[in-house]
Amino acid sequence: MKRKIFLTLCFIMIVASTVYGGDNRVGLTLIPPGTITNKVDLDIRAGIVNQGTEQQDFKISIYLNNVEQQSLLHYSTITLPIGASHSIKYVLNTTDKVGNNRIILRVEDGKQSYEVTKKFEVIESDIRSTRLIDGAWAGIYHWSEIEGKHWNADIKQMTDAQWHEMVRSMHNIGMDVIVIQEVFRNQEYVGQHKMNVDNYPGKAFYPSELYPDRVPIMAHDPLEAILSEADKLGMSVMMGVGMFAWFDFSAESLEWHKQVAKELWNKYGSHPSFYSFYISEECAGNLYNSEQTYEMQLVRKKEICDFFREFKKYIKKFAPEKPIMLATNSMGVLDGADAYPALLQNLDILCPFGFARMPKGDLTGKEAADILQNFCDDAGAHLWFDLEAFLFNPDNSLYPRPIEEIIHDLTLLDNFEKVLCYQYPGVFNDPKMSRRIGEKRTIKLYQQYQKYMNDVKRMRRNNK
Incomplete structure (x- = not known):
């Protein structure tokens, strides 16, 4: 014995x-x-x-x-x-x-x-993509009241139990990767603030000891609800470390991200579904955003490369196998060509968006995707696709994109090894959910995508 x-x-x-x-x-x-x-x-x-x-x-x-x-x-x-x-x-x-x-x-x-x-x-496939949506962003509350006009009032009332429900509904249509957009709400932009880790004014979506002020939502700990339900279903959760300030990869932002990432790991790192860290700040495909002078463009490119080098080094101390992801847009990627090699040395997953709305005079969406794939292949990094499942109303509020357009993107852009969509809450709705988040037509998109998914899987079985 x-x-x-x-x-x-x-x-x-x-x-x-x-x-x-x-x-x-x-x-x-x-x-x-x-x-x-x-x-x-x-x-x-x-x-x-x-x-x-x-x-x-x-x-x-x-x-x-x-x-x-x-x-x-x-x-x-x-x-x-x-x-x-x-x-x-x-x-x-x-x-x-x-x-x-x-x-x-x-x-x-x-x-x-x-x-x-x-x-x-x-x-078995002749392309890299599964031609399905493998996961989705889940914003606890949309950062823009204008864009989130049709669902922010609803999502604010979500209970912890209803976050469990939402995770199950995502799993039911194969969206088994959940990207939490951000864990703090703070609406600032790079170069337009004087924040640091000591005077940061943002509010948390979870019980934070670093910055205890809370966003006024019904759920006590939506992160715990999402992770614990994802554990049961074998799903993967990418933890959104942000928001410090949009497009901000300064030394102050780096220190803030280190402290928040460590708190998130200490609180939630034991969850089997805790898959990776996602940096919420985003960036333009040129890697310098809207900077007008060559000098400042170089500064921003250096900042983002330095940020991920140091952040990766820090994460490796306590979670060395956990990847790090960033979402950029797909525009102006050739202008960032000189910085992508250094960036991708320390960025495991690049997940760009905007391929369906490339500006006049830029590359086509397919051309941008192919170039980014080459950048990632050369660096040993991964290229995923942030598919936009929404369109803009005249007042800039978001509404569900027609299923035909979503299928078009899934078919045209076939080099991505994973496809995530922005976003699930307010764009898709399981009719069985106890609370509908957003407009009634979100239910229609859920059902249409579910049918498409089942059709793709049926074709796979028939081709075996």
Whole structure:
């Protein structure tokens, strides 16, 4: 009996993203998560943190599907000083991996063995995209009262239980990646404020100890509600670290993001669905936004590259396997060509938007997508698609985009390994939800997309 108890204590296994045991933390992330086509390589990230009081040695093994020698993808040994972290990246070609699979990470420290497992599905395809929407932004409250005119009053009344409902409704139509747009509301812009970490006036969407003032919404902790429901359903949540100020990647913004990211990790990092960090500030495709002088354009480009280099370095200390994502627009990308290589060295996922509304004289949406794909391929980064599922009314309020236009984008722009849409609340509505968020026509879009999704999946089955 004592031997059985000893073995139980010495082997810790979890089918999730992270396992803690003894003095160490071990984590596993797959980029992209969930379902991919066999034209997309799987980026496997393993992370280890020595949280103990002495230097430790580790044996690290990564397996495909079974823990056996012929399934071993990677093996290494490392030594980590106190407080140090280590990450491993292994890229798996999926051409012949069609079907359901799993990646198994096993780490041994001489005292304990840790095992973390993540599942993924590969489908046969002649393109990179699944031609489905794999996830969506979920703004807790829309940043613009004008744009969110048709749903802000409704979403403000959402309870924690109704956030659970919304996560389930997203899962029901295959939107299994949730991007929380921001965790603080603060409406400022780069170069137009004098904020720092000490005088930051923003209000939180969750119980923050850093900045306790709260946005007046009904839900007590929508982040906990989203994460806990996503845990049950095997979904992935990208935590929106923001808003400091739109387009602001200054030293002050970097320090604020570090502190908020650490608080979010301390509060929510044990959730299996906590997938990544998403920087909420956004940026133009030129990487300098609306700066008019060449000198200031260079300043902004340097700031954004410095920001992600330092932020990545900081996150690696406690969550070395967690990716970082930024959404940019698709406009003026050639003007940013000199800065993208440095930026993408420290940005795991670039998720641009706006391909359907390229300005006159710029590239076409398809041309911009192809150029960004080349930038990402050269840097070993990932290109996802932020599909706009909305259109603007004459008063600039948002309304659901016709399903035909959404399908057109999914068909035309087929190089993206993951497609996320902006956004779910106020644009899509499950008719079974206890509260409708926004206009009645949001229900129609939900039903139309659900039919499209089912048709695509039926065609896949028939083609097997």
